[in-house]
Amino acid sequence: MAMNKPPMLTAEQALEHLLSHAKPVSETQEVKTQEALGRVLANDVCSLVDVPPLDNTSMDGYAVRTADTQSSGSILKIAQRIPAGSIGTELKPGTAARIFTGAPIPPGADAVVMQEDCVAVEGSTDQVQVNIAPTLGQWIRRRGEDLTVGKVALSVGTFLRPQELGVAASSGLTHLSVKRRVKVAAFFTGDELALPGEPLKPGGIYNSNRDTLLACLKSLGCETTDLGIVPDRLEATRQALRSASRDHDLIITSGGVSVGEEDHIKPAVTAEGRLDLWQIAIKPGKPLAFGAVRKSDKTSDGEAWFIGLPGNPVSSFVTFLLFVRPFILKLQGREAKPFQPYLMRADFDWQKADRRNEFLRVKMNPQGGLDLFPNQSSGVLTSASWGDGLVDCPPGQPFKKGDLVKYIPFDALLH
Ligand code: AMP
Ligand code: MG
Numbered sequence: 001m002a003m004n005k006p007p008m009l010t011a012e013q014a015l016e017h018l019l020s021h022a023k024p025v026s027e028t029q030e031v032k033t034q035e036a037l038g039r040v041l042a043n044d045v046c047s048l049v050d051v052p053p054l055d056n057t058s059m060d061g062y063a064v065r066t067a068d069t070q071s072s073g074s075i076l077k078i079a080q081r082i083p084a085g086s087i088g089t090e091l092k093p094g095t096a097a098r099i100f101t102g103a104p105i106p107p108g109a110d111a112v113v114m115q116e117d118c119v120a121v122e123g124s125t126d127q128v129q130v131n132i133a134p135t136l137g138q139w140i141r142r143r144g145e146d147l148t149v150g151k152v153a154l155s156v157g158t159f160l161r162p163q164e165l166g167v168a169a170s171s172g173l174t175h176l177s178v179k180r181r182v183k184v185a186a187f188f189t190g191d192e193l194a195l196p197g198e199p200l201k202p203g204g205i206y207n208s209n210r211d212t213l214l215a216c217l218k219s220l221g222c223e224t225t226d227l228g229i230v231p232d233r234l235e236a237t238r239q240a241l242r243s244a245s246r247d248h249d250l251i252i253t254s255g256g257v258s259v260g261e262e263d264h265i266k267p268a269v270t271a272e273g274r275l276d277l278w279q280i281a282i283k284p285g286k287p288l289a290f291g292a293v294r295k296s297d298k299t300s301d302g303e304a305w306f307i308g309l310p311g312n313p314v315s316s317f318v319t320f321l322l323f324v325r326p327f328i329l330k331l332q333g334r335e336a337k338p339f340q341p342y343l344m345r346a347d348f349d350w351q352k353a354d355r356r357n358e359f360l361r362v363k364m365n366p367q368g369g370l371d372l373f374p375n376q377s378s379g380v381l382t383s384a385s386w387g388d389g390l391v392d393c394p395p396g397q398p399f400k401k402g403d404l405v406k407y408i409p410f411d412a413l414l415h
Contacts, residue, residue, distance in 0.1 A: 006259070006277040006287070011322060011357055014280045015338065018290060018323055021305070022330035025249065027180040033168045036160045038221035038415075039178035040332045045154040048172035050144035054104040056084075059139040062096040062118055062128055063088070063109035066136050074130045075121055082106060096128055105140055112139035147171060157333050159221070159415060182331045184217050185244035185304075186210070187227035189237065189256035189265065190311060195229070208381055209254040209316050213309070216320050217252070219414045220328050232256065237268035245272070245293040245304040249331055252324060255311030257287040265289055265308045272296075273303055281395065283356040284378035285315035288323060305331075312378040318359050318390065321413040339413060341392055341406035346399055348372040350391075353398040361387035362407070370407060384410070 009017070028042035057063065063082070068074060079095035082088040088097050088106030096113075097106050105112070111134035121127035147153050153171045154164055160178070168176055193207040194200050207229055217224045225248065230240045237256070244251040256265040257277065266289065269275040275291030289308030295301065307324055309316040329336040347369035350360070361383035362370040370391060373383040389409035399405055 006279045008279045008281055011280055011282050014278055014288065014290075015323060015326060017276075018307075018327045019330055019336055022327050022336070024333035025179055025182060025331055028177050029180055030175050031178055033165055033173055033176055036165060036168070036176045036178055037162065038219075039160050039176070039181070040221065040334055041154055041156050041158045041160065042177040042179050042333070043156050044152045045168055045171060045173060045176065046150055047147040047153045047170075048149065049147075050149050051147040051170050052141055052143060052145070055143050056102055056104050056141050057099050057112045057139055058101060058141050059112055059114040060100050061112050061114040061116075061139065062130070063091060063099045063105055063112050064096045064130065064134060065091060065093060065109060066111050066134055068094055069111075069113070069130045069133050072131055072133050074133070075127055076130065078126045078128055080106065096130075110136055110140075114139060157335060159332075159334055161415065179333050181221060181223040182250065182328055183225070183248045184222045184250045184252055184328070185225040185227055185248040186213055186217070186252040186254075187230045187240045187244060188254050189230050189232060191232045191262075193229045193255075208313050209309075209311070212313065212317050212381070213252060213254065213320060216317070216325075216414065217328075220325060221332070221415075222328060232262045232264060234264045234268055234271075237264040238272055241268055241272045241293045241306070242296040245295045246297045248304050250305045250307065250328070251293060252320075253306075253308045254316045255309075257289045257308040257310055269293060269306055269308070273306065275306065275308075280319075281356045282318075282322070283354050283358045284312060285310055285319040285322075285359075286356070288319055310378075313381040314361070314378045314384055317381070317384055321390075321410070322359075325413055339408055341408050343404045344391075344407040345369040346372075346391065346403055346405045347401060349399070349401050350393060351398045353393060353396050355395055357395050358393040359390040359408075360393060361389075362391050363388050370405065 076096040080088050081098040082103040083100045084102035091106045091108035113130050113134050117132040119129050121129050188207050192205050194204045196206050214224050256263045266277050269291050273293040278288050287310050291306045292303040293306050309319050326336040361373045365371050373386050392406040
């Protein structure tokens with residue numbers, strides 16, 4: 001059978017092409033702040049309050065006037081006690097306020113002396129001796145030093161991690177306006193595939209891509225539909241594409257993207273929509289398919305995007321991180337620029353540089369360098385679970401132990 005060789009693209013070209021098509025979803029939703037983890041902000045969030053709302057102390061100790069404590073050993077009368085949550089009164093000259101972390105600085109005070117720098121005056125219950133003269137403003141957290149009322153605390157397009165939820169809460173917001181989740185359907189091609197729990201027939205292999213890819217999608221905050229294993233038949237693949245297109249923005253598949261007789265993704269997607277099949281000059285993960293499937297349900301028009309990943313478990317994981325993730329980020333309305341690798345020291349030689357841009361599975365060692373997983377086969381998924389990330393090796397450039405290399409941690413690509 002004569003086969004047309006798909007065009008060879010660099011990773012940058014492939015990504016640029018993908019991103020030129022993706023358009024952010026427009027629908028938004030209001031969700032409770034504490035339920036907004038993993039969502040994407042649909043508008044700027046402005047603080048309703050100054051944070052902190054008043055000047056307050058960051059230490060347990062004594063609020064003082066520096067004019068009274070120019071030299072060490074000054075003795076002051078303890079005139080008031082201010083626990084967190086209460087307000088003191090004007091601090092008169094010659095007096096100190098016993099004060100506790102988070103309590104507002106009373107008017108007139110201009111520094112806090114931590115309790116460790118003070119001693120009680122012998123024979124007196126209401127006097128304190130300040131052993132170390134404080135500097136002006138010492139241990140005072142200023143009103144609004146974190147956030148100021150009306151100022152943007154979080155900007156549109158922000159992916160909400162735990163710390164962003166905290167910032168929204170400290171701004172006084174009960175609810176946030178977020179983009180609706182990107183809806184992704186996935187199916188996995190291959191007659192050899194079985195699900196864990198099923199007996200493995202001769203020639204069979206468990207479907208690992210399902211769990212890897214669905215978990216990747218979830219960690220990016222997508223709504224996912226698992227359409228299961230699809231046999232290597234054209235009609236079955238077309239049928240799966242039709243159901244996947246319903247009510248989804250994007251269809252992800254694994255396997256069947258080469259141009260062999262058992263690879264049905266290309267003809268199936270072409271029949272149900274349109275498709276570009278690419279050879280990307282990367283290793284692992286050469287073949288990748290990108291296109292769109294017509295929505296077949298009567299109620300909607302338009303298309304669902306289609307990205308077909310290679311079947312080998314490491315290839316599908318790596319191509320997901322490098323290509324599908326930025327595409328989804330753009331659909332979500334997030335900034336989709338590629339991750340800028342860190343420069344790290346390789347603690348291994350890499351002499352057999354490939355013609356393709358290679359992504360090696362590596363782990364950080366306690367000496368601040370990177371170790372290489374010995375088996376870099378695209379079928380060996382334990383390389384990725386052993387590893388912390390990838391070394392991005394430019395084509396045809398070997399390196400030596402001790403050289404600086406481009407390192408991309410997996411963690412950076414899983415949210
Ligand atoms: P393919 O891209 O369909 O030619 O598959 C390439 C290799 O990946 C073959 O060895 C398949 O058995 C394997 N493979 C494909 N899909 C999966 C999957 N979902 N889980 C584990 N291995 C897979
Ligand atoms: Mg296959």
